[in-house]
Amino acid sequence: xxxxSLDPLNDGKSKVTLLDSMGNSLSIVNDARQSFDAxxxxxSEKDNKLLNYLAREHHTSPFRGVVFKWHVKAPLFVAxxxxxxxxASTYVDDQIGWNEKSFRYCSAEDAExxxxxxxxxxxxxxRQASDGPLPSREQSLALKQYVNALEICRQAYEGMLLTxxxxxxxxxxxxxxxxxxxxxxxxxxxxxxxxxxxxxHGAQGEIIAYAQALADLAFPIAPEVFSxxxxxxxxx
Numbered sequence: 001x002x003x004x005s006l007d008p009l010n011d012g013k014s015k016v017t018l019l020d021s022m023g024n025s026l027s028i029v030n031d032a033r034q035s036f037d038a039x040x041x042x043x044s045e046k047d048n049k050l051l052n053y054l055a056r057e058h059h060t061s062p063f064r065g066v067v068f069k070w071h072v073k074a075p076l077f078v079a080x081x082x083x084x085x086x087x088a089s090t091y092v093d094d095q096i097g098w099n100e101k102s103f104r105y106c107s108a109e110d111a112e113x114x115x116x117x118x119x120x121x122x123x124x125x126x127r128q129a130s131d132g133p134l135p136s137r138e139q140s141l142a143l144k145q146y147v148n149a150l151e152i153c154r155q156a157y158e159g160m161l162l163t164x165x166x167x168x169x170x171x172x173x174x175x176x177x178x179x180x181x182x183x184x185x186x187x188x189x190x191x192x193x194x195x196x197x198x199x200x201h202g203a204q205g206e207i208i209a210y211a212q213a214l215a216d217l218a219f220p221i222a223p224e225v226f227s228x229x230x231x232x233x234x235x236x
Contacts, residue, residue, distance in 0.1 A: 003071075004217055008209040013112050013179055015073040016213040023066035025051060025224040028188070031062035048224060055228040055236070063225075066188035068218060069097075075114035077176035078207050082184070085194050097185035103171040103178075109158055112179040113150045119143070120205070129202055150177060191218060192229055192236035199234065 005017035029047045030039040032054055040047050054062060074082070083098065119142040120130030134142060153175050160170040186194070191214060197203065198211040219226050229236060 006213040006216060008074075008213040009114065009206060010209075011114070011117070013073065013114070014075075014210075015071075016210060016217065017071040018068065018217040019071050019183070020069040021067065021218075021221050023188075023222075025222045027065050028054065028062045028222075028225065031065045032059065043224070048228075051224055052228045052231060055225070055232050058236070060189045060236075063189040063192065064187040066222060066225075068186055068188070068191060068221070070184045070186075070214070071181065072184060072210070073179055073181040074210060075176065075206065076174075076178050076180050078204075078210060079180050079182060080176070081198075081204070081207050082194075082210075085190065085197075096187075096190060098182060100182035101180050103174065103180075104168040107161070107167060108171065108174055108178065109161070111154070111157075111174070113154075113175070113177045114179060114206075115143075115146065115150075115177070119146075126202065130205070146177075150175060188218075188222065188225065189236070192225075195229070196234050196236045 003017045003019055005015055008014050008016055026040060026043055026047065029050045032050060033039055053059075072079075072082075079100070085096075119134045119139055121132055121134050121138075123129040123131035125131075133139070153173055156173055157170050160173075161167070195211050195215055198207050199215070203211070215226065
């Protein structure tokens with residue numbers, strides 16, 4: 001079976017795949033109407049108005065009835081940002097599933113690393129953010145330093161394994177640029193909250209690319225929801 005997927009970082013390594021989903025926009029308004037023991041069989045303008053009301057007023061429980069299952073391949077530093085949405089969720093036990101590749105079990109001898117196509121300079125006003133690309137001369141120097149550092153880590157890791165060091169200890173020297181993979185199961189509420197933060201001002205470029213891929217793949221499942229999300233300034 002072929003699943004829809006995208007390469008967010010456009011490097012032939014990154015990947016977001018929609019493995020499965022349950023529910024759609026009609027599911028949301030029907031869950032909301034459960035209070036009145038009523039339901040719609042086909043989408044109408046009345047449903048659209050209700051959906052926009054639910055999104056605008058942040059009545060979120062009906063959105064938790066729509067679920068997505070993703071397979072994601074991403075650099076470790078992106079995965080760790082992503083993970084914050086799991087540990088911070090109020091509904092962590094029943095709304096979010098996270099299962100990640102373990103380099104305790106898997107060897108990283110054939111590991112892939114993320115290499116930026118463009119290096120950004122540090123923002124002068126925001127300690128956690130970048131602010132525009134480095135000048136071309138510094139781009140070349142940064143790339144050389146970056147690639148050299150990755151190769152040193154790779155060689156050291158492989159050398160430790162040859163020495164007999166266990167994978168669970170040798171993995172400690174692997175850099176955050178290392179690609180990992182994980183399966184993420186989330187409700188539509190969680191997805192929209194993720195998008196509102198990771199597509200927002202101040203988000204890192206790499207995770208913005210992943211957020212856009214999620215939105216592009218999820219849109220055909222519930223297009224009316226994403227229209228309401230946009231109408232309400234991408235806040236959820």
